[in-house]
Amino acid sequence: MKAFTYERASDARGAVEAVVNTPGARFIAGGTNLLDLMKLEIEQPQHLVDVSRLPIAGIEDTDEGGLRIGAMATNTRVASDSRVRARYRVLSQAIVSGASGQLRNKATTGGNLLQRTRCPYFYDTSKPCNKRRPGDGCAAIAGHIRESAILGASTACIAVHPSDMAVALVALDAEVETLSPAGHARRFPLMELHRLPGDTPHLETHLIPGELITAVVLPPPPPGGQQYRKARDRASYATAHASVAIAGGRIALGGLAHKPWRAVDAEAALADGASPAEAMARELKDAALRDENAFKVPLATRLVAATIAEAQAQAGAGRDA
Amino acid sequence: MSSVHDWAAPNPVTTNRSGLIGKPVDRYEGPLKVTGTAPYAYEVQPPSPPAYGVMVGATIAAGRIADVDIAAAEASPGVLAVWTHRNVPSQPPRGAKAHPRSTAGSSPALENDRVSYFGQPVAFVVADTLENAVAASMLVNLTYEADAPDVDFAASLDAAGQPPGEQDVEIGNFEDGFAASGVKLDETWTTPIQNHCQMEPCASIAWWEGDVCVAHTSIQMVKPAQHGLAETLGIDRDAVHLMTRYIGGGFGGKGQTYDDLTLAALAARALKQPVKVAFTRQQMMHGTIHRPATVQRVRLGADKDGRLNAFSLMTWTHCHRSGSFTEHASNFARALYAAPNRLTGHRLVRLDLPHAGPMRAPGEASGTLSLECAMDELAEQLGLDPVDLRIRNEPPVDPENGRPFSQRQLVRCLREGAQLFGWERRTAKPGQVRDGRWLVGMGMAAAIRGNFLLPAKCSFSVDAEGVITVRQGMTDIGTGTYTVLAQIAAETLGVPLGKVVVEIGDSELPPAPGSGGQFGAATAGSAALAAGMNLRKALAELATGDPRSPLYGDDPELVTFQDGVIAIENKSETLAALVARAAPEGLTVEGDSRPAADMREWSTQTYGGHFCEVGVDPVTGEVRVRRMLGVFAAGRILNAKTAKSQLTGGMIWGIASALHEGNAVDPRHGSLLAQDLAQYLVTVQADVGELDAIMLDEVDDKANPMGIKGVGELGNSGAGAAVANAIYNACGVRVRDYPITPDKLLAGLIAKGL
Ligand SMILES: Cc1cc2nc3c(=O)[nH]c(=O)nc-3n(C[C@H](O)[C@H](O)[C@H](O)COP(=O)(O)OP(=O)(O)OC[C@H]3O[C@@H](n4cnc5c(N)ncnc54)[C@H](O)[C@@H]3O)c2cc1C
């Protein structure tokens, strides 16, 4: 680990200023991802601005009938909030399917969105990785890993985004609120937060350097059922081979791309009366497959069908109740 | 030399008057461990502040270090030393023994410019703080001349040959027998590399007291570590005082020392300061040994009644370029089932991969994953129940060497297990049972693991307060050694457990071979019993020879020991009173034990039966273990709690082998893909449903004087096969390439139209 300096921010504006004005500065929230990466020198911030104590950890009702989740609300807090569990169960399910209880107690909403890939070559600093060192090459492409993208991958990077929470948030049509380095608040769809790798896999989001996520805003829950399912190698504490979030008529997919993937084509096909399998065939028609990850096509297809059925059953049970 | 018949005589452990033997007493060192106050090697307080060493691993698998640039590392804050092969203090050549009777030879660190596996320690940095050492270690700049590594096991099977000094074992004529069999099976299984992933990484701290090197390290066997370090440092063996008080898991991976120990000792000498060195989690994966991958071909030929006529298990495996370790996955099969025509053997290929070595139930853990599934497949072909098929092939004597079994309760394990588990509810036809989203199935497998006894010594002391102190150069790798030694001492001397102190893990104590091969409790315990018997005798003689004792003049043979009191009929006094009066300085005696001369006239094994119920999600190919039961026969059980926890721990490892564990080699780099515990998946709590292990009553008086056998590895054996067989029963898909991950199972489910 490289030596670094540290300060604790007391207000959001001050935090942004500190990051903008200090070379090599980064925010740190729960630290569950950033610290691990610093130990391996994959991340090398010279200065940390600790935002974990900022007073943006609450969960409030919005005038529109949704929820505003402060960026510092921990994953555990969000997943166990009674309003989230009653009205946004897909979010609660997604969060508790990720990481471990200990990690979720520390991990924050903002940090979870910005967690970095679990590509094994990203973690092995003896191997080339464009995400770690732009222009270095990608060890994964000629490697043999199952945990690679089938959608939106590039010749520079085939990594997937590991967040479960973000998949549910995309299905819920959430928005992100930020404070920009210039001190302006802005709000945009969470679907537009993450990028595909393209030629610049080291750039993972559309945030400007120094921009602080302050909240995630949920619109009122869509009509219809909600359900999250995640397929993985073990029952807990493993990232997804594929995951599916259903919220009403909206579908988001995890484990398949460099970002949480809103299945717009599948949604449209379903609305046109297609079966889930047909809808997924349309969604995955451009999937780029490798021997090791080709199983994700049938896996995601079957998982979507099963999850839709479960969401519908849940909606039905909700109506009956 | 003694005979095993001598072992059948009653002794305090076998008569078990106070009932302490077998009791599920809590761990002796439990409070220290759960309060975080048991000092593991890295946490031992040295006499003066330590410096911190960090190793640097090679980033190629084969080749040489062409150039070294340590200037930046040396200039980094707090750095005290930076070593590579160019400037490490000189050490005797590899394998050298100045003392011919050393149990290990020199093992020089940073030996030369050659790199023979990825992650091999090639540089070493010492600094005033761990942070400074880590930071500087990243600045060591090595230039390599890399050779193309030969690391692709699957592509190297043709290059595999007989392991050194071994031959295939053939009884009868396998090929003819197989050809003539009416019902045949010929299938191949593969198992991956597994890493031990002990909770405590390998770590050492060392300092020098004059000419003596004092070292604490995390090691399963004390003596070879002491001897090996002395040889490497080029000093007298007595000049190494090696301790290993608490160990956070070994599983075979700490049966040898690594460069952390050597470098800590060398640096402490050079810097005249204590130095501690630990492997990082990432370094553990390559820098220590692993269980090698295997390819196993099983051929079974039977008649239509299910009697095996021909059976073969051939194993291909790999080890390091310089090694000879062989994962003997075929060995156990020689003692398991009857069949007139038999062929077993191994093929070994040397690769530019890290060192292969023993891991919990070496051989059995891998081998049962093929043979015990093959038996399941054969049972299906024959239309027989898998339990029944095994019982039909139960041999009356060891099927290869004809020796009588000392004890063999395999059939009872299978029958009782089947009954307790509700095996009769299993539907033979796969894919018939559904529970919500899950397809449910049951599977079973037999378990077998050899039993061993090695020579060992132990000393017992009693002080004027009647406290018994057990001293032995034994280790406790989390298995319960401290606790069972205390129980043996308490029962033998008739004192409460609270009056026993156990000191182990020290090279200055009477030597014992340590923990491994599930021989620990039997070996260390037998020596402890011998020492206890000697102390009984000494105390009885002390009392009956002491005119001030109420027992004076009586026959020492008649003295009884109970509740801290020694007595003959109604004459008695407390142990404490006797010792305080007649031997105020206390009394110390030694005892030793060794295998009986005729021990090998019996086939001595431990046995079990695993029963497992899994759910398979046909949508995703995910598997969950719903219930699992193991029934075991492993001699007398010393402590029902620690033994059961060994067995269930082994069973969980079996679940892991079936479903989760395995590390893939990157064939371009010779490195392992998973380098931390987020990537290397071991079974977690949520993967294990109801789990139970039952130990049958058994006394094996051919095994040792206590009639006990080992349980540390038995639970692993067969457990994974029971899971795999249950998967087949649930959904009708056989995956013969472990672990059975969703991607593989899904392919089979889709092929079946599920
Ligand atoms: C072993 C392991 C397994 C895991 N498994 C899963 C899993 O299965 N599913 C899953 O979803 N997650 C998983 N996680 C990831 C876990 O969810 C993340 O580590 C966690 O959510 C990150 O949150 P944090 O607050 O600790 O972030 P930090 O580590 O503090 O920060 C992460 C990044 O976000 C930046 N950042 C933090 N807050 C803000 C903000 N408000 N504005 C702008 N930038 C910010 C930091 O600068 C840093 O770059 C796993 C983690 C581990 C260690």
Ligand code: SF4
């Ligand atoms: S896939 Fe992306 S993260 Fe992985 S090695 Fe390639 S560039 Fe790096």
